[in-house]
Amino acid sequence: MAVQPWGDQGHGMAKPPASMPPVPGMPPAAPPHMAPSHAAMQQSAMRAATADRERTVDVLKAAFAEGRLSAAEYGDRFDAASTAQTYGQLARLVADLPSGPMVAPQMMAPPMAGPVAVPVPPTFLAPPPARRTNAVAVTSLVLGLLCVPTGGLLGVPAVIAGHIGRKQAAERNEEGDGMAVTGIVFGWLSIAFWALIFTMVVMFG
Template identity: 55%
Template sequence: MSYPTPWQGQGSQPQPWQGQSGGSMLAATADRERAVDVLRAGFAEGRLREDELEKRVARAYGARTVGELMLLVADLPQGPQATVALQGPQPGFRPTPPTFLPAPVPVTNGKAVGALVCGLLTVPTLGLTGIPAVVLGHTARAEIRRTDEGGDGMALTGLVFGWLSIAGWGLLILLGLIAATVSSG
């Protein structure tokens, strides 16, 4: 007697994931892509045969609900895992498994924001905020490399504007010195 694997379901309809009742949330394209990524990782690790991968991928792209996608990856290490609500499960509440959640966004470094603001203010302040932009930009980039915070682009933009304003002031002073030397000689 042959029993269907959990992802095959019975007949053409997949069986609900354990603990779910009723209809499931409709799956988005991003949900399907994440499920396919988990399946491909399982294949790369040798957990799925190629023919099984192809069948599951086809079912993932044809899945209508998140519950169907959960069935496809439930037996893989990166598949859905139930999350516990702080106050216990609410009626009708189904937590989204970590597999289907977006990656957390890193915190933006405050000095990177300061470098960007000072760098952008070099134009209206005629370059007076250039030196703070450079100092904040270098400090922020060092902290970002050390702590994996976000904001490297902001720090770099502040650095570029800061160095441009410093170079502009340096060029202006150099031209002033040349003009003073030429006019006195």
């Protein structure tokens, strides 16, 4: 009588679930001289979960898509994976296929390799939204430019609006500081012009 791989029943070891019937195209079990260790037998006899069966089916699908399995072999192994109860039964179904999702309990998983550098795709950042232009600064610019055709009569309003516009633009993070400065410059030139005219009238009037 052949010795079962899970040991003698008389030594108190529980018999694992019955092995699956042979599946056509599936690799045969290991010969007696290559029998797995006690720990490996315990791992193979552990109950498989639905997620383990699904991972095994994923490996079979990949092998079928790559032409490693015929349609008949894929169908037979797919049916066997759907009804497999242990990790050992699932492992036999993918033993002759390239490594894919591991069919092993997490508690017995092999040590993980070192971290693998994964290239990160470049991130395309959207340009920042355009800042608003302060309305008072625009007003100061317009008043300053109108000082020339109006003879400098709008100089004082241009200066006042320019200082207010610069302050608001800084507090609200808005554009328009340059416009406000231009309005202030034209405003002060107009004020200086009228001051000069007034001085000349007083001195020579």
